[in-house]
Amino acid sequence: MTTTIPSTMTGVYLPGTSSTERREVPVPTPGPGQVLVHVGASGICGSDIGYIYRGYKTHKGVDGPAYRGVVSGHEPSGRIVAAGEGVRRFGVGDRVIVYHIAGCGLCDNCRRGFYISCSSEARAAYGWQRDGGNASYVLAEERTCVPLPDELSYVDGALIACGFGTAYEGLRRIRVSGEGDLLVVGLGPVGLAAGMLGRGMGARRVVGLEPSTGRRSWAEGLGVFDATFHPEELSAAMDLTGGRGYGFTIDASGTAPGRSSALDGAAEWGHVSLVGEGGELVTEVSDTLLHKQLTLHASWVTSLPAMTELAENLVSWGLRPEAIVSDRFALEDSDAAFALAAGASDGKVVFVADGDV
Known part of the structure; x- marks a missing residue:
């Protein structure tokens, strides 16, 4: 050539x-x-x-x-x-x-x-x-x-290079699977990636929290979210799980309120992934963390092997x-x-x- x-x-x-x-x-x-x-x-x-x-x-x-x-x-x-x-x-x-x-x-x-x-x-x-x-x-x-992979475009590749890689690593850390529902907090590009990948990894239900009406609308149009809510509607999102909460949650907002929503929305024995940059984590410890027996994971981008794995998985998942x-x-x-x-x-x-x- x-x-x-x-x-x-x-x-x-x-x-x-x-x-x-x-x-x-x-x-x-x-x-x-x-x-x-x-x-x-x-x-x-x-x-x-x-x-x-x-x-x-x-x-x-x-x-x-x-x-x-x-x-x-x-x-x-x-x-x-x-x-x-x-x-x-x-x-x-x-x-x-x-x-x-x-x-x-x-x-x-x-x-x-x-x-x-x-x-x-x-x-x-x-x-x-x-x-x-x-x-x-x-x-x-x-x-x-x-x-x-030949099945993916250069635009696909550019998104894998950072945002999708970041979301994938965050979801890998909490081992998202069909054993629970996934709550995605913050529906910017990384949050959108998390929703799409959560669907590919088999989460039973994928739900998003996002304050922007435009971003919620865009997310709903992707066909991977079962529902999206304003963060003030967390209780409505919890109702979808019968009040139990989400087995897997991931914060892509990078904000203190967003991280609090990811913790509050998690079910007992749930797994919480933090991937959003900046801000602070502010939480009450006993009822929010200890009594719910939560596991928190912090993740920064991903590894070379996982990025290669992600590209291959996207092809097999048809995403x-x-x-x-x-x-x-x-x-x-x-x-x-x-x-x-x-x-x-x-x-x-x-x-x-x-x-x-």
Whole structure:
């Protein structure tokens, strides 16, 4: 497969002023162990909005900007068009998802596949400390590539790269199955992913809590939620279980009230997963936790093996992540894309390449 690779491309940068900048930059050449990926789709993540787009001064307790003025975007998916020396597992023409952290590969967390928790100073996130996917091409370490099945689109792959991976790991931790109902708190992109995956994993009933009318409507249109409610209607959601509560709950809201709803909505002996970033966990302990015998799990993204497993499972379950995408943009429309993702989008916002992706 021969592809003509241009010498320059447009990359989207985030100056931290709730705006974007498009710059013409060189197309990189892969070095040893690296591949050049022609980006088919790249998602906009909620973590990009606060910490980079809006220019918040701290990220996960680290003072100063974590973003180092690179091409933005940590959710790329595409096709390999060039490979450097020593690349062995992947090759030109392969369709891949790019796991969004390049870890050292040697520390304990990396050896477990959790590059997200790499403890080395060499750790670098695409779109944060190294150039990311909001461009025509992204230079990736071969070790961060995950196979994208032919049955899935590049948009599917972009969503797996972060949001669906995050939701999947959170649900894996609490072992969602047909033995209980699932309550999803917060129906942004990660919550929508959790609802879809919960259905694939066999939850008896999937119910969502979300304050936004637009997002509740969008979620109901996906056909994976049995019902959605405003958080103030938690009692009505509990009625669907005969008052027993939900065997599995997951908070994707990242808010103190949302986390409280996930705890309050859990049944006795229930399992609660926390995946939403930021905020606080505020709870009464005895009646809410101890007397209900709850198990709490905290989860940060997912591992490389689990992301590979997720892509394969989506095919077997007949599920397409792109169903949660409400808006698609070209890179030239980066201002509008980020503004929508930071405001009133009902579902996921993605950049897509020209052609069928």
